[in-house]
Amino acid sequence: MTATTSARAFAPGRALRPGGKVLPEHARAHNRSLVLQTLFHQAAMSRADLARETGLTRVTISDLVGELIADGFIVETGTRESSGPGKPAILVDLDRAGHRIVGLDLSGSEVVIGAVLGLDGSIIERREIPLPVAGDLLDAVVELARGLVDAADAPVLGIGVGSPGVVDPRGVILAAPNFGWVGFDLEGVLRNALGLPVLVANDANAAVLAEYTFGGAGDDVLLVKIGRGVGSGLLAGGQPMRGARFAAGEIGHVTVGTDGGPECVCGKIGCLEAWLSVPSLAQRLDAASPADHDRILRDAGERLGIALAPIVGALDLSEIVLSGPPELLDGPLMDAALETLRTRTLAEFHDGVRVRMTAQGQDIVLRGAAVMVLSGQLGVS
Template identity: 45%
Template sequence: MKAEDGTRAGAGAGAPHLTPFEIRRELPGSNHSRLLQLLHESGDLSRADLARAVGLTKATVSSLIAEMIREGLVVETRQRAVDGPGRPAVDLNIDRLNWLVVAVDLSPDRELRGALIDLAGNVHVRESIATEGALGDAALQKTIELIDRLILRADRRILGVGVCAPGTVDNEGRVLASHNLDWVGLPLKAEIERHTNLPTCVANDANAAALAERDLYASEEDLMLVKIGFGVGAGIITNGQLVQGSRFTAGEIGHVAVGGDGGPRCVCGREGCLEATLSLPRLVARVEESPDAAREGVLRDAGECLAIVLAPLVGSLGLEAVVVTGLIDPFVEPILSSTRDALRARLAAEVVDSLDLRVSEVGDDLVLQGAMSLVASAVLGIQ
């Protein structure tokens, strides 16, 4: 890889490292990216292994690997044992501990959460900022403040910033509509890149969580992740790929009506939306306001509302799993039990019996891990 002045990156003592923006321009679609993808998928491959896999000469691969070692993207991991004469092969892998991603989740109730995460998924630092009802420009300023705090605490190079927001987000990192943050058409990616001078990815929070579940924890090719927090949203994976839709609204189940007129009013201004029943603040409030004998009924009602929305999607998409995240522990069993019962009343028995309806094992960190994966993909070109 070459720096913008044409000099070989990392060549010679004191040569400057490429910036993350320069890495992003150099890597995706290049031979460097092809090698990184192989290491990401298989790990611990030698230069000869890589050369055979990509159809390049060993000398070319050795030169490319040398550049990426100097940039801190690849590291030698171990020498293989050999029988007989000859030099032992040296295995390589992505240097996942050498870089940090600033990961931010804007979806929780009452606070914004962030972390510094390395490319192996290890969380090094956590920060949060109370929202204090901030909306619009005030919410943007709190987001930037949280990112600044995390950057100041980084003890190694930062690859980029990943931000996950509730609402509709396009592929250019614009928040087209977020009722919970009062953002409409906000160019969030551009705002953050201008402020930090770091490559930035902005995505819907549920989509990012679904990608993390797919990449790190799930075995299914067709799944939906339902994220319950300040709002309710879903990320849909079919044939292993994220479904966004032409208007980037795929998975926006929170504003599907599940009741008639007179239901609870939603932040979008309509009545009877799923989010008005199932969002965590609304659900907690309803449980706390109910007599003890009625509390399980409140939770079962929420589970049935979820099933009303899920049934046509599970039936039409052939989903293997529905993974739920964001519920507090006492709510999980009654809600999911009610959801399964209500699905059984709406779908063929074999569809419900084969559906894995479960809670994500990762919990609140799933969105942050998704933010890290988005940055790694955008900057390094690995999927």
């Protein structure tokens, strides 16, 4: 049995604002999620502790804990040490080893990465395959996922996938120019092939969830994911932003500057992705002398700052996080992006904007995929 909730949370004490009141028919699922969410972030506690933390009655907590133990999501971990009189309290906790999650990251410029993850986002087993040509990609992804499911040492709660492109809430790839996918139901295809719950999201949107849950990002943050393409995931007031056509954060195909530039895979000239994607940037660096490398990186950073400035100005963001190869991003490129951002926004309000690299490395999308599954299947993250 799984639970859903109308107020998904992505970090301790930072639940997303619910879209409306919890209806009576949804109350039990909401309360299950509340119990799981509390244990997920605060570790083992007694039933009485849970009642105090959640605001639910002890009778309700006792009932829910019994149900969640039967469903295999909670375990009793022993008794609390006590020097006082009375029977020691029995502690319960999320059964962190009781289920696994499979995560897939399709955003790499050279490889597809997959992993078996724990409920805490830890990588238990990690595999990668060379990026196939577009026509062979789906079969390779299915085979990778199937192998990871077989390798899991506990039941798999679900499969989370981070994919380049514009992805709607049903997991349909509306457009992924690098793969040639248009209106492709990746979620449905994988679900049918693997026989497990599957959740698909844009890779940058998955990454920003990982940064919010595991990376200490604030409530107003833009994560720029730079790999085979360029995209971003956005949280404003702790709320993921998708946009009217599910394309919020698609900054890769914004033209930066009026001086032309390289041709983009989308057919336009001078898109941010054509300047900043890992293949494009690496190609220009390889063709240049080492003395010109800093200039090339600073130029790419300036283009990024041009794209970011109106977003920061419009949304009053406090933090920009970069995800991608640190050898390309961390240095002249990031410095130039921050300088350009500050010169193009209102100093009184935006001089304190922080630009930093994620500390989660290349596993950020995999960990975001785990957040997606936790939220979708259990209502916690």
